[in-house]
Amino acid sequence: MKEPHILSAFDRDLEAVQAHVLRMGGLVEQALLDAAEALETRDEALAVRVQQGDRAIDALEETINAECARLLALRAPTAGDLRVVLSVMRIAAALERSGDYAKNLAKRSLVLAEMRPLGGTSSSIQRMARTVVLRLKEALDAYIGHEVAVAEDIRARDREVDQMYNSLFRELLTHMMEDPRNIGAAMHLHFIAKNIERVGDHATSIAEQVIYLATGALPGEERPKAEMLPGADGAGADLAGGR
Numbered sequence: 001m002k003e004p005h006i007l008s009a010f011d012r013d014l015e016a017v018q019a020h021v022l023r024m025g026g027l028v029e030q031a032l033l034d035a036a037e038a039l040e041t042r043d044e045a046l047a048v049r050v051q052q053g054d055r056a057i058d059a060l061e062e063t064i065n066a067e068c069a070r071l072l073a074l075r076a077p078t079a080g081d082l083r084v085v086l087s088v089m090r091i092a093a094a095l096e097r098s099g100d101y102a103k104n105l106a107k108r109s110l111v112l113a114e115m116r117p118l119g120g121t122s123s124s125i126q127r128m129a130r131t132v133v134l135r136l137k138e139a140l141d142a143y144i145g146h147e148v149a150v151a152e153d154i155r156a157r158d159r160e161v162d163q164m165y166n167s168l169f170r171e172l173l174t175h176m177m178e179d180p181r182n183i184g185a186a187m188h189l190h191f192i193a194k195n196i197e198r199v200g201d202h203a204t205s206i207a208e209q210v211i212y213l214a215t216g217a218l219p220g221e222e223r224p225k226a227e228m229l230p231g232a233d234g235a236g237a238d239l240a241g242g243r
Helices: 002-041 044-075 079-112 121-145 148-156 158-178 180-215
Strands: none
Touching: 002 044, 002 079, 002 121, 002 180, 044 079, 079 121, 079 180, 121 148, 121 158, 121 180, 148 158, 148 180, 158 180
16 A cells, blocks of 8 residues: 555655746746847836846746755655656756846847847847747647657757757848947847757757656757857857856
8 A cells, every 4th residue: 555655645746846847937938038028129127027037937946956856865766757857857957047048138138228229130039039939838848748759849840940040140240241330239139049049959958858758868869950150159158147
């Protein structure tokens, strides 16, 4: 009689942790959408709210890690259950980093609000952000539903965000060549686009955790990536940001 009780307790605890993950994912998704909206509409109050909201995302990651540690200490999970706990912690870490990128987007939008706009670029960034948010949602849904085929499809589509980033980078280069006064704003927008592209990478990492759960190993082959244009790697950018 004891073993079913232990398994039931583990499942209940795990469901509670996964609920925190979904809550965290929802906050990150909304932060990215709000930050992109603040950029396009020059809504400084919304940008500040995104920055302040990052504390809730950080707090959820800390809660998830503490509850996972308690699960490992008290429930002695089997190999399969251990993979679940490890995947939850990895997903929480990916979401926390994505929240930092949303905060960075909001911080730079406040700077850009003081500069003259570059035609069409804010709309392009908002489209890119919406694409990445959808990818995050798909990855989390695949994780909860254990949908390996969906996860593999998300991984196969990783290059789509890279291609959007390359297209935006070309657009920014054009603005800089047309008028040197555009360089400052274009550089900020470039770093924002790179932040969003990195969130796309984290969404793919979450999808890979679904594959890890099913097979016990992460995919061995490299992800399909679009070739980055020279100078488009974002080196030196404050991509993660501070708390």
